[in-house]
Amino acid sequence: MKIGENKFMPELPDVEVFKRYLDSTSLHKTIKKVEVKDKKILEKTTAKKIKSKIEGKKFNDSKRHGKYLFINLEKKLSLMLHFGMTGFLKYFKNMDDESGHSRILFTFDNGYYLSYDCQRLLGKVRLIENISDIIKEKNLGPDALSIDIHFFKDIFENKRGGIKSALMNQKNIAGIGNIYSDEILFQTGIHPKAKVNNFDEILIKELYTKMKNVLNTAIEKNANPDNFPKNFVIPQRKKDGKCPIDGVALKKIRVNGRETYFCPKHQEKL
DNA sequence: AGTACCACCTGACGGC
């Protein structure tokens, strides 16, 4: 992946792809060396601690919750990775192939490297004991792929406010960001400014189904918009983008301060 | 509770 050509916007599907990439490249190898190249991405830890806790150990397995990735090293020791908006992982053999904004570099005993790259330094890396502590501390809701319909319905119970911010609020559901919330609303025909208190049972169920479908499909396609089905709007989130269903020009508005694309013809449900 | 800001950051882009 070339610098500046990063197609990933680290929301749930992207982080799931990172997880699978990590699992297939970086597990069960002794980590000879860890180099923190920019400590701005560290949260409640130091480069020294990262080094002393990780060197000599192995990544055993990983878990994802929302946009967070947790890599287990041993009992009571995991590495938390959050990718901000420009983060990704890269596994490579030659240092010539190191990505342009490598912030932490792991060296394995097989001669390969794993880099945590984060151009805008908005990501976070931290040493933790338990995943559940972090979910509690950050007040994260259930993961969008494992949330059941009853929890999902709670988002609409006794609440006001807009659907887009409700979907993006990590305390309600973990994993959905600006890009995928647009896709989910597009697929359900819901206007991005719709208010949650107007949602009836049928629409909530439909939204739930489409949410899972959009996220699972994106993962299946490696979170690469070039591979997305023809009826997805994400590849059209750009200047002169057209609705892949109606062919009309997409509208670009701001919702809760976020750039939002929608089809004025079929996203009418308020 | 919900909204409306700001800050953190870098680099791409448009205006002049």
Added chain:
DNA sequence: TGCCGTCAGGTGGTAC
């Protein structure tokens, strides 16, 4: 050509 302002987007903080 090059300088400068603006803005993307996740999270977290504050103020209303």
